[in-house]
Amino acid sequence: MKLLLFDIDGTLLLTNGAGTRAANRAFEKIYGIKNAMNRIDAAGKTDPIILKEIFMNELNRDFSKEEAQELYKHYVPFLEEETRKSEITVMPGVIKLLENLTSRKDMVLGVATGNIEEGAWIKLRSAGLDNHFKFGGFGSDSHSREQLILKALDRAKNHIAHPSHFEKIFVIGDTPYDINHGRAAGAVTVGVATGSYSRAELEEHSPDHLFDDLNNLEMVLRVFE
Numbered sequence: 001m002k003l004l005l006f007d008i009d010g011t012l013l014l015t016n017g018a019g020t021r022a023a024n025r026a027f028e029k030i031y032g033i034k035n036a037m038n039r040i041d042a043a044g045k046t047d048p049i050i051l052k053e054i055f056m057n058e059l060n061r062d063f064s065k066e067e068a069q070e071l072y073k074h075y076v077p078f079l080e081e082e083t084r085k086s087e088i089t090v091m092p093g094v095i096k097l098l099e100n101l102t103s104r105k106d107m108v109l110g111v112a113t114g115n116i117e118e119g120a121w122i123k124l125r126s127a128g129l130d131n132h133f134k135f136g137g138f139g140s141d142s143h144s145r146e147q148l149i150l151k152a153l154d155r156a157k158n159h160i161a162h163p164s165h166f167e168k169i170f171v172i173g174d175t176p177y178d179i180n181h182g183r184a185a186g187a188v189t190v191g192v193a194t195g196s197y198s199r200a201e202l203e204e205h206s207p208d209h210l211f212d213d214l215n216n217l218e219m220v221l222r223v224f225e
């Protein structure tokens, strides 16, 4: 049995700014700070790390647990609203690939994403991709991508008959964070240059496999054999 863990933003889909707008609205509503996200490079970072960077930028301090909860409480309905208004882009080849993988008995699919869990499901639902996934590791599990990948692995064990063993774990993502943290978690890493990092930039981090996009189904499937 193999486990495939997909990153969301830039790998499966793009919300075309819906996530950024939702986070900006939450910050403005609570702290009166406008466009807080615009000074952040969020790609590949977990929500708690992004939150910390915003707090350090704007308020010169870290956040408390209560402050994070308050922000997420506003962010989630804003994200629902913004994804409804936004055109969601599903990355090339993703639908065909997920349909193929979901039908297979020797593979289990999950997500490994820096999004908090509620945010992740909203984004997946908005793109019509949520039915391919039952579990994942999320930014609400840990600020560390390595830890949230391990959490996804832990949860994956509830979804197979003989939970002691995955012969291989794959992490598929669009940033150096996915590659480096995936490797640290013991996964085979698959870079895909559909996000904000170019193929050459991803190449520097030596992923086990690297694609421009996931459009060539045959070639991509070969990696998971």
Ligand SMILES: [Mg+2]
Pocket: 007, 008, 009, 010, 011, 043, 044, 173, 174, 175, 195
């Ligand atoms: Mg990403």
